[in-house]
Amino acid sequence: MPHTNQDTATRDDRIARGRTARAAVPRSHHAEFPPPGRRPDPLALLARQDADRVPELVPIRYGRMAASPLAYFRGAALPAAADLATTPRTGLVVQACGDAHLTNFGLFASPERRLVFDLVDFDETLPAPWEWDVKRLAASVEVAARENAHPPAQRRRGVLAAVESYRQAMHDFAGRTALEVFHAHADADALRAIAAHRLGSSGRRRFDRTLARARARNDVDALHRFTEIRDGRLRLSARPPLVVPVSRLAGDGDPGTLEERLGDVLSRYRRTLAPERRAVLDHYRLADVARKVVGVGSVGTRCWLALLVGPGAEDPLFLQLKEAGPSVLQEFTGAAVRCEAGRRVVTGQRLMQAVGDVFLGWVRTTGFDGRVRDFYVRRLCDGKGVAEVTTMTANVLRAYARLCGWTLARAHARTGDPLAIAAYLGSGPGFAEAVREFAVACADQNERDHTALRSAIRRGHIAVASGP
Known part of the structure; x- marks a missing residue:
């Protein structure tokens, strides 16, 4: 578990720690995205990973990543980590997912056979700055919204919904006991209530179809x-x-x-x-x-x-x-x-x-x-269901992004110091607005990187295999 001062520090000390981090790294600084000259070649990073993979399967990887900017984003966890490493750090560490994009959240069955919503992929998990996961999630909302041809104003609302949901949830968890945080989860009934409140009747029907598909996967x-x-x-x-x-x-x-x-x-x-x-x-x-x-x-x-x-x-x-x-x-x-x-x-x-x-x-x-x-x-199969983000309307995507933000905050609150993180985030939208700027810049660069991959494929520098 990441080291925090929760065991010995007073409440005031923990709040002070968050505010000190904010003074050292103002929230507005999280808008920064590394310019092209400061980034390592993403295709070289991906090629480095290929060295230890099954050779005949590597072309399938590139075939899948080349399909769309969102598919590229999903496969480019290492280039994303390299970008995040150049951005300002708060110094507040949690057990990070390491690849917290929209399609790494989903439904699965609990031991009591109830459907719950949570993170579902942990290949890259490691103690790391909490803000890296938030930025990866926010960028994925922007990329997915572009894939769905949502207008800029709707994309902005979706990204802000994810980050503001994280901030609000972290403030909530900061006021709970450690056991209350540990037991917090979103089951299917809670998800349905969220959908009913935010989406109306058509959204409820979409949500119920997602649950039905998840239940079939056993x-x-x-x-x-x-x-x-x-x-x-x-x-x-x-x-x-x-x-x-x-x-x-x-x-x-x-x-x-x-x-x-x-x-x-x-x-x-x-x-x-x-x-x-x-x-x-x-x-x-x-x-x-x-x-x-x-x-x-x-x-x-x-x-x-x-x-x-x-x-x-x-x-x-x-x-x-x-x-x-x-x-x-x-x-x-x-x-x-x-x-x-x-x-x-x-x-x-x-x-x-x-x-x-x-x-x-x-x-x-x-x-x-x-x-x-x-x-x-x-x-392999335990009631799992991952939402198809490329078919979501802007309203559905925004509600889903909000749910992912809440879930990520709960995961971070279990292993980090929610009081210090909440103190850093504060009560206003400053952090969310800065991360939105980061997400837009990241999505722009993601499109350029995806274009570079497709260009390398056309020139014969990278072999691909088509198929599902």
Whole structure:
């Protein structure tokens, strides 16, 4: 957990800390975005990440990023971190998401089987300045609004809604006890109330459709989407290059022994679970494993889809084993990470999420290609639903941005000092207006970077693969 003075400092001391940070770094300074001459080449940064990825999957990554400025934005977490590192820092640290854009929030099922809304991606999580996450979120609102052809005034309102929601929520959490902050979450009923208040009847219908889609994404649904009966046994279906069963895999380990090695990896992952969760996992046996392509920025990292089956005919459990590397924030924060990369992701997720995945765990292995690699493990399907931001009207996007701002503030309040951050933010819109300027400049640069990527592809400097 990031170090704060909450355990020993008085309330007045914590407020003074926030105000001192404001004096050192005025809120208006957060409008700054690095000019082109101060930025490293974003394509060079992306290429640096490619060096340790599965070679035949890298063209898929660039094909997905080239699709639109928003797709590029989603995949460019490292260039974004490099930009943020040049901006003013308040000195107030939280457990940061590291990639807090709109599509990294979503719905999933709690252990009590209620749908909750939270951050859903923690690959880059690390202790870092809280304002980096806020700026990444604000910029994503501007980029998404441009993708939807919203007029400038509506884009401005959307960005301000996200940042002001963060500020207001942080003031609320600053007045709560640590336990109240820990238990705060937005479940489906709360989300529906927000939608009803802000969106009217058409917005409520859109929201209900999102919930319906999320509820459909469970293990039984995945059973029909991802599996087939082959040679009399339940197996994962092949959909190359996006899903490739280990029996058909070449170039990333010996297919003849890979499934056995992955079974051993799952056994070691089991030890990172609490005893009662191990007891549930022990009802299942490994039936098949496939390599799976996920996301945009993650394409090319090793990700395995494990099919486990229980004693019943329709009792599947799908686990995702996703490779974890250093956070994109690490070189810019100077933070010392003394644990496995998979454990870093799991710890960050547990710190930030109000409700967690009961099967979340990690493992380190040398079994695939002779190199030490870290993975974290989670359920593939658990009522998950991510909103389709490219189909949102301006009003819906603004309400969604407001919800994301509240959620990010709650995550930061769990691990940082909400009183100091609230004191820094103050009671006016100064911070939000400055971040809005940052978001516009960031979106402008994002469009130029996306154009540069497409130009490099046209010139044959970067190979791409089309497809979903």
